[in-house]
Amino acid sequence: MRDALARAGVGAVLGRVGQGRIDVIEGARERSYGPSDAELRATVTINDPAAWRDPLHGSVGLGEGYVDGRWETDDLVALIQIAARELREMDGIRGAVARPRAIWHRLRGLVPENTRPGARRNISAHYDLGNDLFASFLDERMMYSCAYFPDAAASLELAQLAKLDRICDRLRLGPENHLLEIGTGWGGLAIHAARRSGCRVTTTTISREQFELARQRVRDAGLTDQVTVLLQDYRDLEGRFDRLVSIEMIEAVGWQYFDDYFRRCDELLSDDGLMLLQAITIDDSIYEIEKGAKSFANTHVFPGGCLPSQGLITGCLERVTSMKQVWVDDITAHYPPTLAAWRGRFFDAWERLRERGYDERFRRLWDFYLSSSEAGFRERRIGDVQALFAKPGAR
Incomplete structure (x- = not known):
């Protein structure tokens, strides 16, 4: 009865x-929705009638239904793109419903918080899944962030190298600089910056x-x-640095701690310092x-995790730092090809990976994660920016 009502x-x-x-497609029955000549199209196969209840629980329900095999699709990216376009038409209605729901979620503690112990647990839950997993689909430097494709034919390796060079150039790194990196990853940026510019690098992670x-790769x-x-x-970092970089780490800070994050960056940066931030963002309106x-x-x-908006970032800079934004570039268009490359390599x-113990449910979870992320960037429900901030004495 519940399945029929949900259907x-x-x-x-x-x-x-x-x-x-x-x-x-559900058994022998096929239903079609939307214009027959639509640019975006996808076929969904219902394996379990309970799948009709999944959308009633938002992205959590849809994702769990896919992971558990209650439904399939021939094009997960296209399907989520269609959903994203439909949601755009409904954002006003969603806001009226979602705001009290979000408050309820926060009061019940349904979203993990990033206290110091909580942050270590949360980071470990993703980044400590196994270095072999990440090495299987990332480029040779293991950069787990949006690449920068100089042209459509560029490889993932070349695009990640272009991103790193771009960051070093914007920070004007040289042998005289001491760069602090918040969010080491596997050491790709730190090694590249030190080799390319001769600067010193201090880099930190809690994974x-x-x-x-990263330590092994630095030694090698x-x-x-x-x-x-x-x-x-x-x-808990100490010291002062004349350059600071943080590449897609801010998304793990948590909405309660954005002020703390920017305040600490400001304190760690010398009076003539520069900071480059690369961040996945969400629109101010949502x-x-x-x-x-x-x-x-x-x-x-x-x-x-929580995605900041550009307005949120601007507000934090004005409220708790002495830094000013002096440059920003929207690199959202470079994320779909980055994610498509990761997804292709993951499946290859x-x-x-299966022989190393990752099961089918894990494969489907990562398929949903990578596909939904790609769809979100394609439809600009989420974006990616690089921004340069300067302290008052920077020249």
Whole structure:
């Protein structure tokens, strides 16, 4: 009975789809929704009638239904793009519903918080899944952030190198500089910056797996005199640095701690310092809707995560720092090809990963994560920016 009611309710919503074509197959029955000549189209196969109840629980329900095999699709990216376009038409209605829901989620503690112990647990839940996993789909430097494609034919390796060169150039790095990196990853930027510019680098992470491999890679590169890798929360760092970089780490800070993050960056940066931030962002108009609300991403992929908006970043700079934004570039268009490359490599490596103990449910979870992220960037529900901030004495 519940499945039948859910089928009727979801079917009524699908009947209003105008931004794409969705064909739904359930047993011997096929239903079609949306214009037949739509540019975006996807076929959904229902394996379990309970799948009709999944959309009633938002992205968490949809993602869990896919991970558990209750439904399939021939094009997950296109399907989520259609959903993103439909949601854009409904943002006003969603806001009225989502704001009280988000408050309820926060009061019940459904979204993990990033206290110091909480941040270590949350980071470990994703980044300590195994270095072999990440090496299987990332480039040779293991950069787990948006690349920068100088042209459409560029490889992932070349695009990640172009991103790193771009960052070093914007920071005007030279042998006289001491660069602080908040969010080591696996040491790719730290090693590249030290080699390319001759600068000193102090880099920190709270992922044990990242810390161990980054230290090994620094040793293998012969850069132990230039690069120091720390296993330390950014809130506990000491010292002063004339350059600071943080590449897609801010998304793990948590909405409650954005002020603390920018305040600490400001304190760690010398009076003539520069900071480069690369951040995945959400539109200002839906930041309050999504902030602190339970989602598939912040419960199953990046526990405790929250995307800032550009307005939020500007507000933090003005409120708690002496820094001014002196340059910003929207690099959102470079994320879909980055994610498509990661997803392709992940599936190419799947048999090897399966032999190492990753199961089918894990494969489907990562398929949903990578595909939904790509769709979100394609439809600009989420974006990616690089921004340069300067202290008052910077020249």
